[in-house]
Amino acid sequence: MLEFANPTRFMALSRSVLPWLWAAAAGVLAIGLVLAFRAPADYQQGLTVLIMYIHVPSAWLAMMCYAVIATSSVGTLVWRHPLADVSARAAAPIGACFTFLALVTGSLWGKPMWGTWWVWDARLTSVLLLFLMYLGLIALWRAFDDPARAARPVAILALVGFVNIPIIKFSVDWWNTLHQPASVFRFDGPTIDPSMLWPLMVMAVAFTLLFLAIHVAAMRNEILRRRVRAMRVKAASTLVPAE
Amino acid sequence: MSHIGFIAAAYAITAIVLAGLVAWVIVDGRIQQAALGELERRGIRRTGRQRGGEAT
Numbered sequence: 426m427l428e429f430a431n432p433t434r435f436m437a438l439s440r441s442v443l444p445w446l447w448a449a450a451a452g453v454l455a456i457g458l459v460l461a462f463r464a465p466a467d468y469q470q471g472l473t474v475l476i477m478y479i480h481v482p483s484a485w486l487a488m489m490c491y492a493v494i495a496t497s498s499v500g501t502l503v504w505r506h507p508l509a510d511v512s513a514r515a516a517a518p519i520g521a522c523f524t525f526l527a528l529v530t531g532s533l534w535g536k537p538m539w540g541t542w543w544v545w546d547a548r549l550t551s552v553l554l555l556f557l558m559y560l561g562l563i564a565l566w567r568a569f570d571d572p573a574r575a576a577r578p579v580a581i582l583a584l585v586g587f588v589n590i591p592i593i594k595f596s597v598d599w600w601n602t603l604h605q606p607a608s609v610f611r612f613d614g615p616t617i618d619p620s621m622l623w624p625l626m627v628m629a630v631a632f633t634l635l636f637l638a639i640h641v642a643a644m645r646n647e648i649l650r651r652r653v654r655a656m657r658v659k660a661a662s663t664l665v666p667a668e
Numbered sequence: 669m670s671h672i673g674f675i676a677a678a679y680a681i682t683a684i685v686l687a688g689l690v691a692w693v694i695v696d697g698r699i700q701q702a703a704l705g706e707l708e709r710r711g712i713r714r715t716g717r718q719r720g721g722e723a724t
Contacts, residue, residue: 473671476678483682518692522685530678537671635686642693649700652714656707 430508432648439641446641450634457631460624467621476534478625481609482632484527487555488590490520490636494562495587498580508644510576511651513583514566515643519636521559527552539603547596548604551589558586572651 457478467474493516500509531549532542543549562579569575597606608616615622 471671472675475675479678479682519689522689526682526685529681533674533678533681537674639689639693642697646693646696646700649697649704653700653703653707656704656712656714660707660710660712 430506432508432511435508436645436648439645443638443641443645446634446638450631450638453627453634454631457624457628460627464621464624465618470538473534473537474621476530477621478628480527480530480534481625482629483523483530484552485629486632486636487520487524487527487552488593489633490516490523491555491558491583491587491590493640494520494583495590498583501576501580502584505576510572510580511644511647512640513562513580514572515647516640517559517562517566519639519643521556521563523632523636524552524556524559528556535603544603546602546604547600548593548602551593551596555589555593558589562586572654 461475461478464474464478466472494513497509497513497516500506501513528549531552535544536542562583565579565582566572566575594607596602597604609622609625617625
């Protein structure tokens with residue numbers, strides 16, 4: 426497994442897989458958008474429920490992306506696998522973008538439905554904290570010239586920050602929030618009508634495929650960036666006159 | 669009940685951010701490929717590069 430996951434093999438494998446991932450993401454996204462816009466309007470919210478089909482997948486991806494970073498961080502700390510750090514670093518800006526989208530689309534949904542753009546309730550505040558965690562991880566990576574030296578401190582910070590993920594998920598159950606409780610992943614089954622649930626699930630698959638495609642492409646870029654850096658260091662060292 | 673402005677803004681911002689992400693990975697990939705190609709043209713080789721491996 427670890428031998429298979431070396432950067433050279435990853436580059437060869439991802440080169441052939443990536444076009445299919447892009448095509449699948451575009452295709453499922455197109456189907457999801459058609460289904461979303463053909464879904465019935467909500468009896469209370471009207472057409473404003475259309476925001477759900479982008480807000481909910483963005484929020485799921487915001488958390489899933491952090492789970493990818495946390496899993497990769499375990500790989501960095503336990504096995505010191507070079508691809509693990511590459512995976513975490515490539516996922517961070519993508520996760521930040523999905524978290525930003527969850528916050529902005531949630532705010533645009535909240536204003537007409539709740540009458541306010543923002544409240545400091547547990548769900549909204551914990552998601553804002555997730556966004557700040559992403560920015561913190563990106564800043565810490567960029568604070569080191571050598572990515573190999575940044576890997577362990579960033580991995581430790583990422584694992585500490587993972588405590589926020591269950592807080593986000595269960596915040597609507599543990600505290601009294603303006604945000605509604607979970608309506609899809611519940612022990613007693615989804616409470617959304619199937620006519621809205623299916624477009625939502627297709628959009629969630631589309632966003633996941635898009636994340637996978639962007640993540641694999643960003644991982645390839647990160648590997649190339651490290652190769653370029655290593656070659657520049659090597660080139661610079663040959664220019665230093667011998668003592 | 670219709671809030672077309674809120675719906676349009678949500679979809680527009682999502683489209684801009686996701687398109688920006690896709691554009692970023694494509695442009696960044698081309699920049700890294702160009703930098704690697706330039707270094708290889710100067711005769712600099714990676715340590716531990718496998719024979720027959722991918723040029724990148």
